[in-house]
Amino acid sequence: MNRKKFIGIASGTIIATVTTSYLLSDKRNLLRADIKLENDNKETLKPDEEEILFLASLAPSGHNTQPWFIQYLEPYHWIIGNDKSKWLPAVDPTQRETILSIGTFIQNLEYAASYFGYDCHWNLLAKTNQDKQVMEVKLNKKELKNAFDIAKIKNRRTVRSDFLSNVLKPEDIKYLVNSESEFIHYLPVTSKESQFINEQTIVANRLQCDRNPAQQELADWIRFSTKDAEKYRDGLTTASMEIEGFSGWVVRNFYSKDNVMKKDFREKGIDKIKQEVSQSAGWILITSKDNSVATLLETGRRMQRLFLKVREKSIAIHPMTQILEEASTRQTLNQSIGISENIQFILRSGYLKNYPSPVSLRRPVDWFIRK
Numbered sequence: 120m121n122r123k124k125f126i127g128i129a130s131g132t133i134i135a136t137v138t139t140s141y142l143l144s145d146k147r148n149l150l151r152a153d154i155k156l157e158n159d160n161k162e163t164l165k166p167d168e169e170e171i172l173f174l175a176s177l178a179p180s181g182h183n184t185q186p187w188f189i190q191y192l193e194p195y196h197w198i199i200g201n202d203k204s205k206w207l208p209a210v211d212p213t214q215r216e217t218i219l220s221i222g223t224f225i226q227n228l229e230y231a232a233s234y235f236g237y238d239c240h241w242n243l244l245a246k247t248n249q250d251k252q253v254m255e256v257k258l259n260k261k262e263l264k265n266a267f268d269i270a271k272i273k274n275r276r277t278v279r280s281d282f283l284s285n286v287l288k289p290e291d292i293k294y295l296v297n298s299e300s301e302f303i304h305y306l307p308v309t310s311k312e313s314q315f316i317n318e319q320t321i322v323a324n325r326l327q328c329d330r331n332p333a334q335q336e337l338a339d340w341i342r343f344s345t346k347d348a349e350k351y352r353d354g355l356t357t358a359s360m361e362i363e364g365f366s367g368w369v370v371r372n373f374y375s376k377d378n379v380m381k382k383d384f385r386e387k388g389i390d391k392i393k394q395e396v397s398q399s400a401g402w403i404l405i406t407s408k409d410n411s412v413a414t415l416l417e418t419g420r421r422m423q424r425l426f427l428k429v430r431e432k433s434i435a436i437h438p439m440t441q442i443l444e445e446a447s448t449r450q451t452l453n454q455s456i457g458i459s460e461n462i463q464f465i466l467r468s469g470y471l472k473n474y475p476s477p478v479s480l481r482r483p484v485d486w487f488i489r490k
């Protein structure tokens with residue numbers, strides 16, 4: 120075999136191997152739309168119960184842990200529970216964010232129930248953020264009026280990239296804040312308070328990513344491969360972290376929990392945060408009068424009502440909670456921005472040119488039902 124022929128065969132073999140490896144690799148981000156929904160609960164749930172609980176589960180939660188479960192008492196009569204196995208002890212040691220997330224679930228549930236013609240009757244059971252049984256709910260048939268548009272629940276998503284930096288229009292702020300100006304505060308990007316939150320968000324993220332237990336907890340909730348994303352249907356996927364194209368392919372095929380603990384992963388994380396805070400219309404803060412379970416649930420509901428209104432105005436919101444999770448940044452926040460109430464949510468806001476579809480995954484309803 121002459122040299123030319125050998126090089127030809129060798130490069131052909133290499134190209135064939137690389138092509139085959141690529142074809143066999145985890146090629147694209149798994150999206151919510153890729154998952155086929157099946158009703159596996161035909162014997163357990165009425166069709167509208169299944170729909171209502173599925174819509175409720177489209178609520179946001181920290182690291183997408185989905186910390187709720189449903190104790191099924193009888194048709195249209197359930198207890199909403201707090202699933203301890205989904206807590207985030209390293210960043211949320213008092214389960215404040217768990218209860219806020221369950222509040223967002225409750226708001227979705229109520230809106231979804233109204234769409235199917237039910238009123239919800241609520242009975243608070245939890246006295247602490249750790250109690251297993253949070254809220255009892257009974258659905259009663261009502262006249263079909265003021266039904267919520269469930270497309271808003273289906274289309275809501277957290278967006279993290281490509282925010283425009285123009286301030287929110289007064290009419291949009293008015294629509295979002297509505298009659299809740301006591302609890303919802305907009306700090307425009309031009310204000311010194313907004314600049315302070317930008318800086319502190321970077322400081323808090325730096326503190327948190329240097330804290331190994333917090334970084335380990337993040338690693339535990341990242342679903343690197345499509346196989347894991349399909350298996351768990353929760354956590355953060357390459358799609359929900361908005362890691363696209365070649366970078367997404369690398370992460371899906373070559374990354375594991377160990378990479379998250381490495382210095383360059385932490386550095387890249389901070390660079391991403393810096394880029395994110397440089398793009399915004401400012402911050403929306405949600406405050407509360409106290410920290411009781413009832414108030415935290417109501418605050419989660421308030422946040423979800425707001426979240427379900429932003430898409431129609433082409434506004435994205437991105438919860439960035441690290442300032443509240445790190446003690447040193449949390450302690451100076453209120454005084455520095457002149458707010459005396461309890462700050463429960465810190466939301467980066469901004470207009471988007473193109474609003475992407477939701478991509479984060481959810482566990483099927485039968486995975487979170489307990490008979």
Ligand SMILES: Cc1cc2nc3c(=O)[nH]c(=O)nc-3n(C[C@H](O)[C@H](O)[C@H](O)COP(=O)(O)O)c2cc1C
Pocket residue numbers: 177178179180181182183216217219220223275276277278279354355359437438439440441477478479
């Ligand atoms: C209490 C709470 C805290 C959150 N904190 C953060 C955060 O610090 N950073 C972030 O990128 N997203 C945060 N999120 C957004 C979640 O990651 C997001 O809701 C989840 O991944 C599901 O995605 P979706 O909102 O698009 O459905 C938070 C959400 C909630 C409810």
